[in-house]
Amino acid sequence: MAQIIVHPKTALVDVPLQIRVTGLLPSQLIMLQASLTDERGELFQSQVFYKADENGEVDLEHAGALGGDYVGIHPMGLFWSMKPKKMLSRLLKRDVINSPFLVHLSVYDITKPFSSSPDSLMASETVERWYSTPGVQRIQLKEGRVRGALFLPPGDGPFPGVIDLFGGIGGLVEFRASLLASHGFATLALAYFAYDDLPKNLDVIDIEYFEEAADILLRHPKVLGPSIGIVSVSRGAQIGMAMATFLKQVAATVCINGVFLAEQIVIKYRNEKFFSFSQHLERLRINELGLLAFYSALGNPQEEANKHGLLPVERAEGHILFIVGEKDYSVNSKIHAEQVMEQLRRHGKNNATLLSYPGAGHLIEPPYSPLCVASMNPFIPRPVLWGGETIPHAEAQEHSWKEILKFLRHHLTPTSISKL
Amino acid sequence: MVQLIVTPETALADEPICIRATGLNPFQVVTFTASLTDEKGKLFQSRAFYKANEAGNVALDQAAALGGDYVGVHPMGLFWSLKPVNPFRRLLKQDVMNSPFYIQLDIFDSLLLEDSPKIHPKASQMIERWFSGPGLQRIPVRNGRVRGAFFLPPGEGPFPGVIDLFGGIGGLIEFRASLLASHGFGVLALAYFAYEDLPRSLLEVDLEYFEEAANMLLHHPQIQRSGIGVISVCKGAEIGLAMAIHLEQVAATICINGTNAVHETPCKYRDLVISPIPHQKEYTQIHVSGALNFRRIKGDPRDEVNQQSVLPVEKARGHILFIVGEKDECLNSKAYAEQAMEQLKSHGRSNGTLLSYPGAGHLIEPPYSPLCFASWNPFLSRPFLWGGDIRSHAAAQEHSWREIQKFLRCHLAPSRSKL
Numbered sequence: 001m002a003q004i005i006v007h008p009k010t011a012l013v014d015v016p017l018q019i020r021v022t023g024l025l026p027s028q029l030i031m032l033q034a035s036l037t038d039e040r041g042e043l044f045q046s047q048v049f050y051k052a053d054e055n056g057e058v059d060l061e062h063a064g065a066l067g068g069d070y071v072g073i074h075p076m077g078l079f080w081s082m083k084p085k086k087m088l089s090r091l092l093k094r095d096v097i098n099s100p101f102l103v104h105l106s107v108y109d110i111t112k113p114f115s116s117s118p119d120s121l122m123a124s125e126t127v128e129r130w131y132s133t134p135g136v137q138r139i140q141l142k143e144g145r146v147r148g149a150l151f152l153p154p155g156d157g158p159f160p161g162v163i164d165l166f167g168g169i170g171g172l173v174e175f176r177a178s179l180l181a182s183h184g185f186a187t188l189a190l191a192y193f194a195y196d197d198l199p200k201n202l203d204v205i206d207i208e209y210f211e212e213a214a215d216i217l218l219r220h221p222k223v224l225g226p227s228i229g230i231v232s233v234s235r236g237a238q239i240g241m242a243m244a245t246f247l248k249q250v251a252a253t254v255c256i257n258g259v260f261l262a263e264q265i266v267i268k269y270r271n272e273k274f275f276s277f278s279q280h281l282e283r284l285r286i287n288e289l290g291l292l293a294f295y296s297a298l299g300n301p302q303e304e305a306n307k308h309g310l311l312p313v314e315r316a317e318g319h320i321l322f323i324v325g326e327k328d329y330s331v332n333s334k335i336h337a338e339q340v341m342e343q344l345r346r347h348g349k350n351n352a353t354l355l356s357y358p359g360a361g362h363l364i365e366p367p368y369s370p371l372c373v374a375s376m377n378p379f380i381p382r383p384v385l386w387g388g389e390t391i392p393h394a395e396a397q398e399h400s401w402k403e404i405l406k407f408l409r410h411h412l413t414p415t416s417i418s419k420l
Numbered sequence: 421m422v423q424l425i426v427t428p429e430t431a432l433a434d435e436p437i438c439i440r441a442t443g444l445n446p447f448q449v450v451t452f453t454a455s456l457t458d459e460k461g462k463l464f465q466s467r468a469f470y471k472a473n474e475a476g477n478v479a480l481d482q483a484a485a486l487g488g489d490y491v492g493v494h495p496m497g498l499f500w501s502l503k504p505v506n507p508f509r510r511l512l513k514q515d516v517m518n519s520p521f522y523i524q525l526d527i528f529d530s531l532l533l534e535d536s537p538k539i540h541p542k543a544s545q546m547i548e549r550w551f552s553g554p555g556l557q558r559i560p561v562r563n564g565r566v567r568g569a570f571f572l573p574p575g576e577g578p579f580p581g582v583i584d585l586f587g588g589i590g591g592l593i594e595f596r597a598s599l600l601a602s603h604g605f606g607v608l609a610l611a612y613f614a615y616e617d618l619p620r621s622l623l624e625v626d627l628e629y630f631e632e633a634a635n636m637l638l639h640h641p642q643i644q645r646s647g648i649g650v651i652s653v654c655k656g657a658e659i660g661l662a663m664a665i666h667l668e669q670v671a672a673t674i675c676i677n678g679t680n681a682v683h684e685t686p687c688k689y690r691d692l693v694i695s696p697i698p699h700q701k702e703y704t705q706i707h708v709s710g711a712l713n714f715r716r717i718k719g720d721p722r723d724e725v726n727q728q729s730v731l732p733v734e735k736a737r738g739h740i741l742f743i744v745g746e747k748d749e750c751l752n753s754k755a756y757a758e759q760a761m762e763q764l765k766s767h768g769r770s771n772g773t774l775l776s777y778p779g780a781g782h783l784i785e786p787p788y789s790p791l792c793f794a795s796w797n798p799f800l801s802r803p804f805l806w807g808g809d810i811r812s813h814a815a816a817q818e819h820s821w822r823e824i825q826k827f828l829r830c831h832l833a834p835s836r837s838k839l
Contacts, residue, residue, distance in 0.1 A: 282449045380533075
């Protein structure tokens with residue numbers, strides 16, 4: 001009798017699983033399916049075809065998928081290759097403390113893949129994928145101007161502090177902050193527009209708001225000082241870079257696929273202002289499926305005309321880790337990261353590292369997150385192409401997450417901080 | 421005053437037109453859009469952003485689009501980059517005689533990412549794209565077993581006869597036949613399944629059905645007697661190649677993105693039965709868009725076990741033109757065409773030509789047809805991936821259509837002695 005054996009059945013979402021199917025006939029053709037219904041009721045699914053070995057088993061650690069949402073040996077492929085039934089939906093966990101994502105794994109016997117006749121279900125199993133470990137605390141933050149949610153690891157601490165910044169969708173995205181807290185960092189998921197009583201639109205980036213947040217974090221009794229880290233993506237990474245530049249409190253900054261030019265938006269700190277008219281929206285491209293690629297419309301940071309928008313990154317005292325997806329269609333992120341690396345080098349600084357991932361797109365998230373290649377942004381009339389090729393993007397997520405945790409531990413633990 | 425000048429306003433769908441805008445401010449950024457509502461009420465649109473020159477003009481045959489659905493100098497870009505507003509819809513003219521596609525061309529004096537009821541164009545022009553020329557006749561065919569539509573050019577003739585075959589979606593697709601007939605050929609758009617009283621699904625290919633159609637065409641008083649042509653795509657091209665091999669009536673065959681062996685359905689002619697290479701659907705791949713990619717489900721014709729399914733192309737008497745899109749995601753058409761050419765060469769035959777187009781996808785159609793990258797398929801629950809890079813695909817369509825007509829005129833010329 002067929003069985004799916006999965007271990008562990010309950011885990012943090014960034015923990016890989018061992019998945020085996022047993023009790024099949026030798027060389028039997030099966031379809032493995034993973035399904036998940038998100039908090040809005042949207043279905044996400046992956047389907048893959050395998051052939052059982054001579055023992056009637058399929059062990060995802062060794063067996064190569066023949067076709068479906070991925071091919072080859074990918075033990076966690078069922079998770080990162082899930083696609084929404086409703087196109088352009090993005091998988092984004094909202095409640096990160098009280099509930100996991102339930103993923104249903106099923107095995108079907110198939111005679112004719114993709115035919116109209118129903119496939120016969122042979123076995124199924126459900127796993128729980130959590131965004132926080134037991135004991136992680138979530139504290140709503142509303143102090144001064146600052147709005148967000150603070151995630152504290154279990155225990156007395158003190159813990160290194162991190163600010164987590166997402167991008168142009170606004171609001172408050174918490175899932176990465178809760179994961180970081182599950183790895184021992186006191187993490188503030190920080191909102192900066194379109195949330196609570198914050199401005200509805202992002203018209204100006206005022207680094208003093210972010211400094212206020214950094215100071216609040218550092219004042220918390222469970223947060224280890226004297227400096228904090230930042231994990232930031234997209235628009236958040238632009239802000240993260242500015243924070244690293246101007247704020248002495250920042251020891252380690254992770255910038256994922258950011259634009260480091262004050263492009264078409266004022267970045268200010270105290271009495272300094274940076275801005276350039278570098279966007280050329282007439283260079284926007286629409287791809288064969290009608291999706292909008294922004295990268296060609298963004299300014300080139302190396303152009304003379306844009307120099308007043310460049311941040312004085314050489315003032316950054318902490319370390320910076322750039323994470324770049326080379327198939328990012330929304331931002332020309334490689335050019336921006338390389339320009340900052342070059343500017344630092346020219347000033348004799350050696351405090352930045354660039355990890356560039358061929359095939360990865362814009363939304364580089366924690367491991368096993370499904371690739372979101374395009375989605376609707378509430379502020380843009382057409383769906384936005386984020387880019388990325390499924391398998392390289394999944395590999396980039398796995399690799400970069402390990403590097404991010406290593407980087408933060410290295411620069412935020414007491415022995416390293418004293419070196420600053 | 422802004423003016424949009426389009427010439428000609430009425431034309432065959434495969435004819436290029438001239439589009440110019442005047443009366444703009446020097447160097448201002450403008451948006452050109454094209455909008456078309458098909459016969460099912462579905463909207464297709466394209467847009468491109470241009471900068472006027474110092475005189476306030478934009479001429480699409482000289483100016484380069486800066487962004488939008490295409491970039492660069494492409495006078496017909498607004499046509500071949502049309503996209504359905506709801507993805508995965510295919511643009512396909514059903515009534516090819518009585519109505520054109522109406523396309524509204526608009527120019528806006530700002531950057532417009534999508535239509536807005538508050539923003540009106542500075543100038544508009546409605547144009548007509550016809551799939552049949554004046555005087556063309558359409559005669560429905562229900563003759564013996566044969567089902568289809570016959571398109572006869574105006575005049576006495578006799579005209580070179582051509583059979584037009586489409587692929588695995590079945591039914592009757594007429595637009596290419598009517599366009600080809602508008603260029604002086606007598607064309608029979610031939611259905612072979614999922615049409616009228618023909619079988620609902622394709623369980624076997626009976627070449628005698630196609631021979632009946634070929635004879636019917638040849639015996640028409642206004643069709644040349646010296647041999648017919650076949651223009652065929654996809655599954656139709658597999659059949660077209662089998663016709664070229666087994667039917668002496670066929671003098672010239674165009675195989676667009678087809679196979680060199682019999683796949684999935686047996687092919688029979690009189691008492692010969694060619695068994696097929698079965699599809700292996702477990703090798704289907706799912707594209708990031710969710711569309712199904714069938715490129716790897718066909719077995720390799722070079723495998724020992726598949727030899728009896730390979731079509732003996734060296735036995736074809738007439739000429740064969742293979743047209744291949746190298747970004748075809750439906751099947752590995754380049755490999756199949758190259759194998760067929762190799763087979764001809766190894767038998768000392770030189771009656772084959774291969775035109776291989778980098779960047780072109782599966783659905784290579786007459787010029788200015790929008791690239792259909794993926795579309796819903798009546799037999800599948802998910803969209804189906806055809807592939808292609810927009811710009812290269814458009815260039816391939818323009819080039820191949822000219823080559824197709826040249827090829828047919830050359831090999832169906834009345835002066836040719838009967839094969």
